[in-house]
Amino acid sequence: MEKKEDTKAKRPRRQEQERASEEVSEVARDVLRIQLPISLPGLGHVNCYAITDSEGATLVDPGLPTPSSFKTLELRLKQAQLKIEDIHTVVVTHSHPDHFGGAGRIVARSGAQLVAHRSFSLGLQTDDTPEISVNDLEAHRHAESGYQTEEGVERQRAREPFTPKPPRWSGKTPWGGTSPRPPLKMRLRFRLMGWMGRAARFPAITRPAFGGDILKLGGREFFVVHTPGHTEDHICLHDPAEEIFLAGDHVLPTITPHISGMTRNPDPLKAFFESLDEAAAIKHVSQVLPAHGHPFDDLAKRCHAIKQHHEERLDHVREIARDLGPATVDAFMHKLFKPRSWGGMAASETYAHLEHIRQLGGADAHRDSDGLLVYEL
Ligand SMILES: [Zn+2]
């Protein structure tokens, strides 16, 4: 669900594209990197991290919902003298199938608690319990000290387990036209999940998390860092004692995550920039563990590079606007992306960039007679 940063010909294969290796390596103290197979545009594996402790293990991002991914996971765990039944906690960094898909089977087998952000959502449906937009860290301190604010009470309610609703791909996009559907392969996978029964269905989030929460896992403390942008519900985990940062798809080594305009956030790109700033400012990080590609060390540097990439894209959109004049999202997309990338994801990302410019005051938008948004920069 990510796209390439640029498209230079004949460059070596990117690390995120490498096929899943059979090797299970200890990338930090009691943290194992397990690579699970996926084949999505630009991605050849997803990293599932196993954090081991005296009671068993926690898995972060247990791969796709397919039987073959689950089988691979079982094999790799066996290499590390672990089995599914040892998994007491599953953490899902965000609502993409290559990250949460394996959770259902694991929970069914081991009864593991399932941790994800409270806003975890598989579609665009409005949530019954709206996301609480307070400073997560501040609220956490209040909760720790036993101080009950009204927000605290609401938050308590928001901590109750919930089951995300399956996604729907119908209706109109915010910019007019038809809804961008995910690739056929992925739609079939979602359908398959329905047939495969209980184990593969969307599991209940038994431990909804907020940014600033502390997850105690086997005597270690991980801070939950809410990093909306790639998805609204994205979280990272930070262990300041061991100086490790589990980055999910928020910060990847050589590619930039896809930024979707199809979220409840009116300006997802702004949210992403803020989340990058937040991650870059975190102290006590010497090892970044991304969901795709190899571990790396300089979190702040990579955050700045990704921000820079999007600033350049925004400049490119402004240049395109000078040539095009008033134009639809699709017209911008055709200039911004290569033809092989045209489609729902590219349109959605184009829309996110145009909306960011508009909300900065750099563009106007109106609907034409067909209901399509027309941007004028
Ligand atoms: Zn993702």
Ligand SMILES: [Zn+2]
């Ligand atoms: Zn991913």
